[in-house]
Amino acid sequence: MKIFKNVFIVLLFICTFSCQKSEDKKKEPEPVIESETTTTPLFNISEGYYQPEMVLVDGGEFIMGNPDIKTNQPHRVDLSSFFMSSYMVTVDEWKLFLNDVKLKFTWDWNIDGYGPFYETIPTDDCPAQGLNWYYAIIFCNWASLKDGFNPAYIITELPDEEFTEISVKWDKTANGYRLPTDAEWEYAARGGRQSKGFKYPGSDDPNEIARFGKEFKSSYPVGEYIPNELDIYDMGGNASEWCWDWYDEIMFEWLPIENPSIDHAEDVKQKSRYGHDFKVIRGGSWYGGPIETSIRGTYRPMNIFSTGIRLVRNAE
Secondary structure (H helix, E strand, O other), rough: HHHHHHHHHHHHHHHHHHHHHHHHHHHHOOOOOOOOOOOOOOOOOOOOOOOOOOEEEEEEEEOOOOOOOOOOOOOOEOOOOOOEEEEOOOOHHHHHHHHHHHHOOOOOOEEEOEEEEHHHOOOOOOOOOOHHHHHHHHHHHHHHOOOOOOEEOOOOOOOOOOOOOOOOOEOOOOOOEOOOOHHHHHHHHHHHOOOOOOOOOOOOOOHHHOOOOOOOOOOOOOOOOOOOOOOOOOOOOOOEEEEEEEEOOHHHHHHOOOOOOOEEEEEOOOOOOOOOOEEEEEEOOOOOOOOOOOOOOOEEEOOOOOOOOOEEEEOO
């Protein structure tokens, strides 16, 4: 009887253990709770890498602005190190992106006095242009996922139309590609720690760094003119560049010294005289004349023209 009792206990233990394993197999996996730091791909990522040529911009302190420029008075800024692409995103790279993401992009809209937009970008190694700020953000995330980085921007949807706004948040801890801040762009354009104090990015003579004059009527391949002190090309011309920040006329009065950026439109203290919410754009373009390093441009985030993208990444 004692032997039977012991056998029964062993059988009961085996049955209980087996049933528990069976129940474990039936259990559904724990649901993933999406948070603000969870970024789900919203589009296809084709094979291959993006891997733009980038240079390290060592961080440091500098005086941003110019006493002669009302909207960028001199103020101290202290930046962390970051990587910046040597060249702007090209049309060829933009086409690869569009092939994956399937966003609507119009090539044949008319520019007064110039004809169709596509005629102003004669070759695929010209900088990508005619894209709004939201498309620039999506490109950054696409490039990050293609190269295995954590996307810098949290977006939950793609625009339905070419001029649809979407919600964008910046995860500042992410290691993926992003747009430069206003301060990062000016620091890099000045040459960072290697700055020689040029009026324009890389020279005091604008004709050394870019081609200007409406008689040319088009952009041109990236990297045709001399780079600045950091070997970064076209910061003073070819196409202007989207930055991350919302535009504030008096940002120099209130932004923090360390890694400043205006992340939300509602943070702006004084809007442009036009009264709209604008994004900062930087640099000259084939369409206009030379623009000094310290001059800040503005554009509504949905607008399109001769404005393109230059990527940066956190270095720390």
